Amino acid sequence: MTTPQPPITRPDAEVHFGVFFQGVNHTTVWSDPESGSQTDFASFERVARTAERGLFDAFFLGEGLRLRESRGLLHDLDVVGRPDAITQLAALAAITEHIGLVATQNTTYNDPVDLARRLASLDVLSGGRAAWNVVTTDNAWTGENFRRGGYLEHARRYDRAEQVLAAARAIWDAWPDADGGRVRTVVTDGDLLRVSVDPTTPRSPQGHPVIFQAGDSPQGRDFAARSADVIFSRHGSVLADALEFAADIRARVVRAGRPEDDVKIFPGTAVVVGDTPADAEEKARWVRWQQVTPATALHAVGTIWGEDLSGYDPDGPLPAHDPVVTELGAEGGSSTTGARAHEVAARWRAIADAEGLSIRQLVVRVQSEGGFVGTPAGVADRLIRFVRTGAVDGFNISPWIIPSGLDDIVDRVVPELQERGAYRSAYTGTTLREHLGLRAPLTRRGAVAPATPALAGVAGT
Numbered sequence: 001m002t003t004p005q006p007p008i009t010r011p012d013a014e015v016h017f018g019v020f021f022q023g024v025n026h027t028t029v030w031s032d033p034e035s036g037s038q039t040d041f042a043s044f045e046r047v048a049r050t051a052e053r054g055l056f057d058a059f060f061l062g063e064g065l066r067l068r069e070s071r072g073l074l075h076d077l078d079v080v081g082r083p084d085a086i087t088q089l090a091a092l093a094a095i096t097e098h099i100g101l102v103a104t105q106n107t108t109y110n111d112p113v114d115l116a117r118r119l120a121s122l123d124v125l126s127g128g129r130a131a132w133n134v135v136t137t138d139n140a141w142t143g144e145n146f147r148r149g150g151y152l153e154h155a156r157r158y159d160r161a162e163q164v165l166a167a168a169r170a171i172w173d174a175w176p177d178a179d180g181g182r183v184r185t186v187v188t189d190g191d192l193l194r195v196s197v198d199p200t201t202p203r204s205p206q207g208h209p210v211i212f213q214a215g216d217s218p219q220g221r222d223f224a225a226r227s228a229d230v231i232f233s234r235h236g237s238v239l240a241d242a243l244e245f246a247a248d249i250r251a252r253v254v255r256a257g258r259p260e261d262d263v264k265i266f267p268g269t270a271v272v273v274g275d276t277p278a279d280a281e282e283k284a285r286w287v288r289w290q291q292v293t294p295a296t297a298l299h300a301v302g303t304i305w306g307e308d309l310s311g312y313d314p315d316g317p318l319p320a321h322d323p324v325v326t327e328l329g330a331e332g333g334s335s336t337t338g339a340r341a342h343e344v345a346a347r348w349r350a351i352a353d354a355e356g357l358s359i360r361q362l363v364v365r366v367q368s369e370g371g372f373v374g375t376p377a378g379v380a381d382r383l384i385r386f387v388r389t390g391a392v393d394g395f396n397i398s399p400w401i402i403p404s405g406l407d408d409i410v411d412r413v414v415p416e417l418q419e420r421g422a423y424r425s426a427y428t429g430t431t432l433r434e435h436l437g438l439r440a441p442l443t444r445r446g447a448v449a450p451a452t453p454a455l456a457g458v459a460g461t
Contacts, residue, residue, distance in 0.1 A: 006243060006389045013387045015422050016394025016436070017414075018058040018102070019051045019406060020232075020268055025062075027270070029290040029401050036403045039083065041091060046403035048092045051099055054410030055424050057435040058100035058131060059092065060212070060232075060396055061085045086118050093126035100432030102131040102212055107164040108157060109137065109146045112188075113197045116168035119209045120201040128206035128431035132168075133232065134213050136161050156192070158215070158223045163190040165211070165227055169443045172208050174199045206431035208441035212266075225252035228263055229438050232396055236267020237370035242391035264393040264436055270371035270400055273408045277374055284373040287400050288364045297360035300367075304344050314360040318345075318352055376408075380416035387422070393436075 021044065022028060029035060036043045048059045063085040082088075089101040101122065105115055123130035136157035152160060167188045174184040188195040213228035215221065224231045235245035250260045272287060274280030292300075294314035302309035306324035323341040352362045372379045386392050399405020417423035429435055439445065 005385075006239065006391075008385075008388045009390045010388050013390075013393075013422075014424060015383050015387050015417050016264075016266070017051075017054065017056045017409070018060050018100075018266060018394065018396040019047060019056055020060045020062065020396045020398045021047055021402070022062045022398060025398075026293075026296050027291050027398065027400065029287065031290060032401060034404055035401055038402060041088075043403040044088060044092060045095060047399070047406060048096055048099060050403075050406045050410055052096050054406065054414050055427060056099055057394065058102050058432060059089070059096075060102040060131075060133065061089060061104060062133075063104040063106075086122055089130070090122055090125060093122065093129065098129075098427045098430070098435075100129045100131055100210065100435060101126055102133050102210075104133040104135055106135050106137055107161040108152055110164070112164045112167040112193060113171065113195055115164070116171040117199070117201055119168070120172055120199075120204070123204035123206065123209045124201060126204075128204040128433070130204070131210035131212055131230075131432055134161055134165060134211060134228070136215075155219070158219050160192045161223060162227065163188070163193050166190075167193065167195050169208065169441070171197060171199045172203060172441075173443055175202045204431075206433040206441075207444050210432050210436065210438065221249060221252055222256075224263060225249060225258070226256045227442070229433075230264045230266055230436065233265060233267040234370075236269045236386070236392055236395060237372070239386060239389065239391055242267065242386060243389065246391050258442075259439075262439065264438070265391075266394045266396045267392055268396045268398055270398050271379060271409050271413065272371065272373045272400070273376050273379055273412055275375065277378065280373050280375060280378075284368070284371075288368045291400070292360060292364045292367060294360055297363040300363045301348075301359055304341050304348070306341060309359075312359065315358045318349055318359060318362065376412040376416045379413055380420065380422075383413075383417065384420060384422045 028038070030038075036046070051059055061082075063082055085103040085105065089103055093101055103119065103122065105119070107115075119130060119132050136152075167186070167190075170186045170188065174186050176182060183199055186195060186197050186199060210229045211227060212230045212232055213220070213224040214232040215223055216234065221231075231249060233245060235242045246265055249263060249265060253263050254260050272280055272284040274283050295310070297314045298309045298312055301312075301318065304323055305319055309319065312319070323345050348362055348366065351357065351365060355365070357365060372382055374382070383395065387394070397406070397409060414423055418425055427435065
């Protein structure tokens with residue numbers, strides 16, 4: 001008996017793509033001879049030019065403010081190292097014409113006045129193609145890079161994020177709408193920041209940089225519903241899960257007083273294609289085994305168990321004991337703890353026992369549950385179903401290899417989408433906001449107030 005397919009609710013919707021050039025990760029295969037540098041400008045240029053040739057909406061650049069740590073030690077299993085995101089994107093703006101440029105920038109440690117000015121500068125210099133992926137941090141090891149040190153309580157991360165974003169929007173709105181107008185002084189007085197500034201950067205053709213947000217907690221989802229233009233999610237590989245996430249986000253958006261379709265949903269995903277389904281599966285298996293080294297597998301399981309498992313055999317079984325319930329987030333980096341750790345461990349143990357999997361085989365198995373694998377035509381059909389059932393608006397693709405990881409998608413999947421009338425044949429706008437089909441910025445609509453209207457004020461100068 002076949003499972004009923006969800007109905008097509010948006011029969012004319014087109015698939016949209018962004019590319020996610022990750023900041024720190026273990027999923028980019030660096031050991032392959034074709035792998036290029038993660039820091040040379042040539043790699044960024046190749047990926048951005050390929051994405052623009054494929055008519056992608058945006059080039060999304062991840063960024064980390066400090067090397068990750070685990071149990072007080074540097075985590076040395078990632079691909080790491082990255083020039084400043086806005087500097088890198090400004091360089092890419094000069095060699096591209098259409099593609100959007102998304103900078104991941106942290107609200108916990110950046111100064112809002114400086115950040116708003118740098119983002120507005122990128123937006124102006126690129127002709128209205130800039131976006132800001134708003135992220136937060138609650139760990140002390142990142143805070144130690146900054147003069148004030150320390151960290152915010154987890155529950156307060158989004159309080160500061162809302163205040164920083166509201167201040168930035170007030171700064172962007174302070175420039176006059178017409179020649180001869182006066183720049184207004186922006187004054188904010190929140191409990192986590194205070195600002196008084198005369199802005200120096202005019203608005204771009206799209207009004208404000210587009211706002212991306214990636215929080216998946218209830219608090220993060222509410223923040224996105226109130227404040228974001230695009231939500232970057234991990235719910236984009238299983239259709240039922242993606243539909244459930246979309247319904248939740250859209251309900252929150254309506255409760256926030258916005259139109260239901262005001263926040264676009266772009267899950268991160270990976271794509272592997274082959275000439276036949278069997279070829280694609282064989283290639284995908286190879287990729288997964290390159291991504292999950294023995295040390296990576298032990299660390300992944302150790303994160304759940306809350307302890308160092310480097311002495312275990314990666315080709316042996318999972319630990320026989322239950323996870324150690326600890327909280328590492330404030331001092332040593334993120335971890336899965338408490339009931340959640342026991343839940344994940346129980347699920348993993350059930351899979352390993354049922355399928356006779358070693359530690360490494362298990363990690364490969366659970367990390368391969370996402371993404372799209374198949375022939376170009378088969379992948380195109382699945383992508384279209386996700387978009388036309390309303391589960392997503394597009395996909396942020398993480399290439400498994402840099403800088404050639406988009407070639408198969410642009411050269412083989414995009415033409416299949418175009419043949420089905422589900423992908424643009426040319427850019428029809430010049431700004432990122434136009435590429436994404438977004439309305440005007442929230443604070444530039446008469447009917448919608450800022451997310452925190454009491455925070456930011458302006459005065460004539």
